[in-house]
Amino acid sequence: MPKAVVSRLSLYLRELQALVRDDNKTISSTKLGRLLGLTDTQVRKDFACFGQFGYPGIGYRCEELIGEIRRILGTDRIWPAAMVGCGNLGQALLGYRGFQSQGFSVQAAFDIAPDIVGSNFCGLKVDHLDSLPAVVAEKGIQLAILAVPADAAIEVASILVKSGVSGVLNFAPVTLNLPKSVSVVGVDLAMELEQLAFAVVKKGEK
Amino acid sequence: MPKAVVSRLSLYLRELQALVRDDNKTISSTKLGRLLGLTDTQVRKDFACFGQFGYPGIGYRCEELIGEIRRILGTDRIWPAAMVGCGNLGQALLGYRGFQSQGFSVQAAFDIAPDIVGSNFCGLKVDHLDSLPAVVAEKGIQLAILAVPADAAIEVASILVKSGVSGVLNFAPVTLNLPKSVSVVGVDLAMELEQLAFAVVKKGEK
Numbered sequence: 001m002p003k004a005v006v007s008r009l010s011l012y013l014r015e016l017q018a019l020v021r022d023d024n025k026t027i028s029s030t031k032l033g034r035l036l037g038l039t040d041t042q043v044r045k046d047f048a049c050f051g052q053f054g055y056p057g058i059g060y061r062c063e064e065l066i067g068e069i070r071r072i073l074g075t076d077r078i079w080p081a082a083m084v085g086c087g088n089l090g091q092a093l094l095g096y097r098g099f100q101s102q103g104f105s106v107q108a109a110f111d112i113a114p115d116i117v118g119s120n121f122c123g124l125k126v127d128h129l130d131s132l133p134a135v136v137a138e139k140g141i142q143l144a145i146l147a148v149p150a151d152a153a154i155e156v157a158s159i160l161v162k163s164g165v166s167g168v169l170n171f172a173p174v175t176l177n178l179p180k181s182v183s184v185v186g187v188d189l190a191m192e193l194e195q196l197a198f199a200v201v202k203k204g205e206k
Numbered sequence: 207m208p209k210a211v212v213s214r215l216s217l218y219l220r221e222l223q224a225l226v227r228d229d230n231k232t233i234s235s236t237k238l239g240r241l242l243g244l245t246d247t248q249v250r251k252d253f254a255c256f257g258q259f260g261y262p263g264i265g266y267r268c269e270e271l272i273g274e275i276r277r278i279l280g281t282d283r284i285w286p287a288a289m290v291g292c293g294n295l296g297q298a299l300l301g302y303r304g305f306q307s308q309g310f311s312v313q314a315a316f317d318i319a320p321d322i323v324g325s326n327f328c329g330l331k332v333d334h335l336d337s338l339p340a341v342v343a344e345k346g347i348q349l350a351i352l353a354v355p356a357d358a359a360i361e362v363a364s365i366l367v368k369s370g371v372s373g374v375l376n377f378a379p380v381t382l383n384l385p386k387s388v389s390v391v392g393v394d395l396a397m398e399l400e401q402l403a404f405a406v407v408k409k410g411e412k
Contacts, residue, residue, distance in 0.1 A: 074407035
């Protein structure tokens, strides 16, 4: 399945959740597409990858489609996660309410700086990195959010691998080459700005 | 040009910059691909979209390819940018050194909270949102990084549009429908975690 389709599932999910908050029960592929800047054909094609979710003359039932998308993405369950690195970015991410609402539960936080270890952020006490393997095992943590400096990322990622986490969301601007058993999604914020710059430049050329 | 290719340009750029830091002068498509988990065919095909950059028997000259990619992405110039919203996330982003090194210069910061306006973060004084149009005009700001709460994002984005910015990097979990003249790239951190969850689930099914 193309990565782009999986990305769009997250977009659909967010839009459907907003529709439900505004008391919408159903939505047509045309309207859903318009909200996201996609054609209705694209919307139908994306969902057709996974099954038949629409109803003739009705469109999609929002709640049902939300449930289906969460099932497909694997976020119909709670994923215990850990924040690894609690500097500025890690602290901001700990305060980010979006994770919890989408099925992610940050249950542990780690750092090595003496003034950060032992502190409390958003109700979570920061443990020393040395205790990570034990805490991951004890709490059944599957995902790690890696928000450490670039020069520490590879070493810390190898600790995560040894501790048995299944996935790493990497905020450090470093490519992690981890064993195949561990999934990595990299978030490089400068890269996102580059994509924006490219879009602006292309628009200017038109 | 497919969006996925543009995303990969950022990945190549980052890897090439790391290679130069390690004193590499040239790199083959095979080695560059291996570093990023791509086939050499994919690497060559991606660059062929833009021109002929490789040398037979040598591969790519790292510095030259970095220059070409920056030119294509539009980051061979400095982009004056503004941080809009200086809560936890905005403050973390202001401390993020990656922006500057990739050609983005955050030259203004805005908020509305009385305890934040007037504060200094990473050498930048936070102005009140009311002064945004004047500051954007004065400093020639083209890009805005939107790190305000979800319920304020649409209103603040419309202020940005009226002020004449060309691009918005949106961290609020809201889809912004802005005029076609303004580019938007959305960063939804929960979406990134969803993509990771999906990758972990798929791996478990194999």
